[in-house]
Amino acid sequence: MTTKPLVKPRTKVQPKTQRPPLYKVILLNDDFTPREFVVQVLKAVFRMNEDEAYRVMMTAHRRGACVIAVYARDVAETKAKEATELGKSQGYPLYFTTEKEE
Numbered sequence: 438m439t440t441k442p443l444v445k446p447r448t449k450v451q452p453k454t455q456r457p458p459l460y461k462v463i464l465l466n467d468d469f470t471p472r473e474f475v476v477q478v479l480k481a482v483f484r485m486n487e488d489e490a491y492r493v494m495m496t497a498h499r500r501g502a503c504v505i506a507v508y509a510r511d512v513a514e515t516k517a518k519e520a521t522e523l524g525k526s527q528g529y530p531l532y533f534t535t536e537k538e539e
């Protein structure tokens with residue numbers, strides 16, 4: 438004969454909250470855009486201070502690329518486009534891309 442447990446286990450299934458995926462904005466190095474211009478764009482579009490902008494620029498310069506920030510998809514894409522356009526408007530090949538965060 439089996440005995441009934443006195444206390445029922447009270448496990449609840451937690452429904453997973455669906456958060457929208459985040460997207461990284463990545464700065465790519467090139468050989469032509471002046472360092473100071475990259476710093477200006479990072480300050481203007483990504484609201485970085487001089488120090489942060491300089492560090493990010495130098496990381497991309499040395500390593501080839503640097504992740505700048507993560508945003509919702511539309512924000513990431515808009516900012517990457519805006520920053521790339523700023524370079525283009527001055528004739529520079531400066532390029533920002535986006536990538537889905539895993």
Ligand code: TYC
Pocket residue numbers: 464465466467468469470471472475494495497498531
């Ligand atoms: N490599 C460029 C130079 O030497 C500067 C630069 C840094 C350009 C970072 C793009 O993402 C970049 N003038």
